[in-house]
Amino acid sequence: xxxxxxxxxxxxxxxxxxxxxxxxxxxxxxxxxxxxxxxxxxxxxxxxxxxxxxxxxxxxxxxxxxxxxxxxxxxxxxxxxxxxxxxxxxxxxxxxxxxxxxxxxxxxxxxxxxxxxxxxxxxxxxxxxxxxxxxxxxxxxxxxxxxxxxxxxxxxxxxxxxxxxxxxxxxxxxxxxxxxxxxxxxxxxxxxxxxxxxxxxxxxxxxxxxxxxxxxxxxxxxxxxxxxxxxxxxxxxxxxxxxxxxxxxxxxxxxxxxxxxxxxxxxxxxxxxxxxxxxxxxxxxxxxxxxxxxxxxxxxxxxxxxxxxxxxxxxxxxxxxxxxxxxxxxxxxxxxxxxxxxxxxxxxxxxxxxxxxxxxxxxxxxxxxxxxxxxxxxxxxxxxxxxxxxxxxxxxxxxxxxxxxxxxxxxxxxxxxxxxxxxxxxxxxxxxxxxxxxxxxxxxxxxxxxxxxxxxxxxxxxxxxxxxxxxxxxxxxxxxxxxxxxxxxxxxxxxxxxxxxxxxxxxx
Ligand code: FAD
Ligand code: NAI
Numbered sequence: 001x002x003x004x005x006x007x008x009x010x011x012x013x014x015x016x017x018x019x020x021x022x023x024x025x026x027x028x029x030x031x032x033x034x035x036x037x038x039x040x041x042x043x044x045x046x047x048x049x050x051x052x053x054x055x056x057x058x059x060x061x062x063x064x065x066x067x068x069x070x071x072x073x074x075x076x077x078x079x080x081x082x083x084x085x086x087x088x089x090x091x092x093x094x095x096x097x098x099x100x101x102x103x104x105x106x107x108x109x110x111x112x113x114x115x116x117x118x119x120x121x122x123x124x125x126x127x128x129x130x131x132x133x134x135x136x137x138x139x140x141x142x143x144x145x146x147x148x149x150x151x152x153x154x155x156x157x158x159x160x161x162x163x164x165x166x167x168x169x170x171x172x173x174x175x176x177x178x179x180x181x182x183x184x185x186x187x188x189x190x191x192x193x194x195x196x197x198x199x200x201x202x203x204x205x206x207x208x209x210x211x212x213x214x215x216x217x218x219x220x221x222x223x224x225x226x227x228x229x230x231x232x233x234x235x236x237x238x239x240x241x242x243x244x245x246x247x248x249x250x251x252x253x254x255x256x257x258x259x260x261x262x263x264x265x266x267x268x269x270x271x272x273x274x275x276x277x278x279x280x281x282x283x284x285x286x287x288x289x290x291x292x293x294x295x296x297x298x299x300x301x302x303x304x305x306x307x308x309x310x311x312x313x314x315x316x317x318x319x320x321x322x323x324x325x326x327x328x329x330x331x332x333x334x335x336x337x338x339x340x341x342x343x344x345x346x347x348x349x350x351x352x353x354x355x356x357x358x359x360x361x362x363x364x365x366x367x368x369x370x371x372x373x374x375x376x377x378x379x380x381x382x383x384x385x386x387x388x389x390x391x392x393x394x395x396x397x398x399x400x401x402x403x404x405x406x407x408x409x410x411x412x413x414x415x416x417x418x419x420x421x422x423x424x425x426x427x428x429x430x431x432x433x434x435x436x437x438x439x440x441x442x443x444x445x446x447x448x449x450x451x452x453x454x455x456x457x458x459x460x461x462x463x464x465x466x467x468x469x470x471x472x473x474x475x476x477x478x479x480x481x482x483x484x485x486x487x488x489x490x491x492x493x494x495x496x497x498x499x500x501x502x503x504x505x506x507x508x
Pocket of ligand 1: 047048049050051052053070071072073079080081082083115116117118152153154155172173216321323358359360361368369370371372373444
């Protein structure tokens with residue numbers, strides 16, 4: 001009897017799951033007709049299509065504003081799975097969601113311009129934009145006026161002005177970066193097996209150096225080692241003895257934002273996976289064939305070492321985008337801010353009234369993560385929805401007060417008075433929105449060898465765990481956070497494909 005019920009429940013959940021997926025697909029394919037944008041309403045311009053901006057757009061009632069989105073990237077990118085694209089564990093299109101597909105489902109239409117904001121003139125309330133894509137029309141630069149502006153342009157890669165990084169290193173922030181790395185890994189392997197290649201050159205070409213022991217560097221190093229162990233070693237056995245991954249970090253340990261036991265666990269796992277970690281080693285210069293790094297030797301002396309490499313991945317965190325730097329230079333209240341746009345507790349850019357900032361370009365005392373950006377975006381959507389409702393009620397109140405003053409009889413006056421009381425109560429309720437408060441759900445990172453680490457916020461405190469079970473948790477957490485049903489299905493298919501056939505080692 002127990003088995004029978006278990007069997008029935010399994011069937012029921014499978015059918016339920018399939019039904020949910022089918023509904024998701026149906027909804028995606030058949031959006032309802034949209035209201036036209038209303039130019040008489042306030043123009044809300046949103047810069048960027050990343051975590052902060054898209055989370056805002058997801059929850060925003062677009063019928064309340066004339067919404068315009070500007071971004072050089074016409075898709076949302078699910079960054080947590082980007083390191084998996086560098087080795088082909090996941091194909092990049094599986095973690096991209098076209099912004100038009102998403103905007104098409106909003107109640108009122110939203111305008112989208114594929115362009116980069118080059119300057120924000122906050123006094124004139126204008127954004128200058130530039131079409132930086134390959135194909136340009138007769139007009140490729142223009143301006144967009146705004147009543148309200150949300151800056152969600154993210155951040156650039158930090159290089160700290162170290163010579164040679166931009167010319168010779170690969171970053172890992174965008175899809176193009178992941179594609180470039182994937183191509184280079186294969187190029188290094190094929191070039192290393194070229195006829196008559198010298199042993200030193202083979203060693204150099206197969207030395208994969210990752211600079212920056214934050215989560216980006218660690219996840220990439222883990223993915224790369226997996227690629228070597230599971231696939232490259234089998235397809236190109238000649239490289240087995242020389243392929244090596246090294247992670248270079250200036251601080252005394254990797255993953256500084258994780259719990260101490262998870263740092264130790266990661267370092268131990270890397271040792272077992274034969275990934276070398278060079279901590280307390282600061283890269284000072286980069287050439288096309290080696291990096292120069294400073295470290296302190298056993299006697300306490302600073303030494304400079306040349307480390308040859310075939311592939312260099314540079315993951316040393318975030319820096320300000322020029323458009324953000326320029327905006328900050330226009331606002332006296334921003335003069336002491338170094339890491340981004342200083343915002344108040346309602347995410348208003350300090351020194352302005354009608355500009356808000358979310359995500360990596362804003363400084364609100366939280367780490368620059370997707371989790372923070374998404375919560376900030378959702379907060380702004382609630383704030384803007386509430387502002388629109390407040391305005392609507394205030395307009396109604398004004399017209400009711402006028403009606404009451406002109407009322408021909410006491411009954412009409414009393415009725416208007418009752419309505420006014422009612423609306424005032426509603427207004428108080430609507431206006432009751434507190435400032436932004438971040439709720440930390442935890443941090444996750446993949447460390448290779450089907451292991452992950454997780455610092456999870458629990459009711460009673462923090463749960464720090466690592467290993468294979470955590471890896472399954474990591475997988476299911478990111479799967480559930482994927483943007484759409486389509487993304488979820490594609491990611492599952494990619495994981496399955498990798499398990500069955502291995503990763504694709506073609507160079508393109
Ligand atoms: P982004 O998501 O970077 O979006 C910025 C948007 O602005 C983009 O659409 C861009 O095209 C657009 N833009 C750029 N310049 C302009 C301009 N001049 N005008 C208009 N638009 C512009 N965080 C986590 O919490 N968990 C993770 O597991 C995690 N994994 C990560 C893995 C990798 C490899 C990386 C690189 C980051 C990861 N992060 C993770 C961090 C997370 O991706 C960022 O914190 C998050 O993307 C910030 O969101 P954002 O909206 O501020 O910026
Ligand atoms: P990061 O800022 O977290 O780490 C960069 C590391 O590079 C630092 O540890 C720094 O000491 C080191 N470094 C800087 N200059 C160096 C030099 N010259 N030589 C050697 N080492 C040097 O950057 P990362 O990893 O790119 O992450 C950026 C943000 O995105 C962080 O807030 C991070 O939490 C988030 N993120 C989160 C992920 C997750 O939760 N799984 C994954 C990836 C990113």
